[in-house]
Amino acid sequence: MNVTTSAPAAPLKPTIDTLSASQQEAIRRIPAHDGGQLPTPIADWLDPVIKKTRPASIFLDPARFDLEQRSVFRRLPVPLIPAALVPEPGNVVAHDGYGLSLLVARAKDGIVRVFYNACQHKGSKLIEDCAVHKAARLTCPYHSWTYGLDGRLLAAARPEVFKDFDKTQYALPQLPAREQAGVIWAILDPDVDPDWSGLDDGFADDMAHLGVPTAHVYGHQRFDLAANWKxxxxxxxxxxxxxxxxxxxxxDLFTDMASICTKLGPHQRKVAGKVQFKPSDVDIPGENIHKTVTHAYQIFPNGVMVTSPYYISLMILMPRAADRTLVDYYMLLPNKPDSEKAESIAARSYDxxxxxxxxxxFRAARITHEGLASGGLKTVTYGGMENTIPTYYDQLEGHFLTNDPVVEHS
Ligand SMILES: [Fe+2]
Structure with missing residues (x-):
């Protein structure tokens, strides 16, 4: 069953008051910058509990890649698209980022379902491109079998040529899917027992207060990167x-800063003050909170969301091989630009x-992959300003199937 998040309208002028109590509390804990000095307490950054190294092989080894696929990407909910990409009943889009031909469709009942993009006659894809369509039904280009957006087979050409034809036997198979936190999620293996416990309500509440579920998708670009997804x-x-x-x-907009990190279920929220951040300024009436404070979320397991003053960046990283990652970048705006000026600002921001x-x-990812692939170092080291990375890896590795022979924690 799908769950639709009821969300407040996207804040046009985001101030601290439009954020959730939890987000506000985190912002109020951001310390003042101190003339370029590292913020205290630095002891937090040197927390000995967090293991600060990882073997370079976690980025290179195909066996490790397979383990991640089996344990996480084919077993746990993964994000497919922002829900705002299919806002209306009748919206349908093909999705192939994870190497499976899928369809994401919002039917008349408002529910988003995820299907295999394969006609149940002979397997032809129903939609070949990756554009968002508005359609009452889907017709296979090959023999014109026609499906509703709820997956039911509505009609087959000349059904009398099939013996004892029963339309109900040919519905599009679905993958377990949910709409939550402004994102459409799916579990890519229909045979696993779905575990939705990671889609934490605290995370959905944050996304709702940032206007993610009700946003306008201004732009989408796919990157094909020669680098490990991590x-x-x-x-x-x-x-x-x-x-x-x-x-x-x-x-220049930033400085070395202390981030306030909060776990929201399996996801991580990081708030940090930009270079001009002053704790006393956050309550200035009407002040756009995103001008001075950045919210960055690691959406478990493979998403990123970052706030900018006038837009939100959502990225979904789709591992295709140990050395290849597809990234879907989406720019989200509170609403569709309604003037030339708004359009011009959005276009420049997007560029x-x-x-x-x-x-x-992405260049850093690529040159790091190339450097690691040289074999020039066996171990990667993380400093205190990178604590969230080994913390994340601890969590990722915690999902690895324990009966697997190639679990690698050292
Ligand atoms: Fe960066």
């Missing part, structure tokens, strides 16, 4: 690189963020 994820979990890798673009992520963060 190397793509890493820069979005730490602030150590921000003023350095991004020095020529957005680095900038694709450059920053594409040319800088």
């Amino acid at each position: 190397l793509v994820l890493e820069p979005f979990m730490e602030s150590y690189h921000v003023t350095r890798l991004h020095a020529s673009t957005i680095g 900038l963020i694709l450059k920053v992520f594409g040319n800088e963060d």
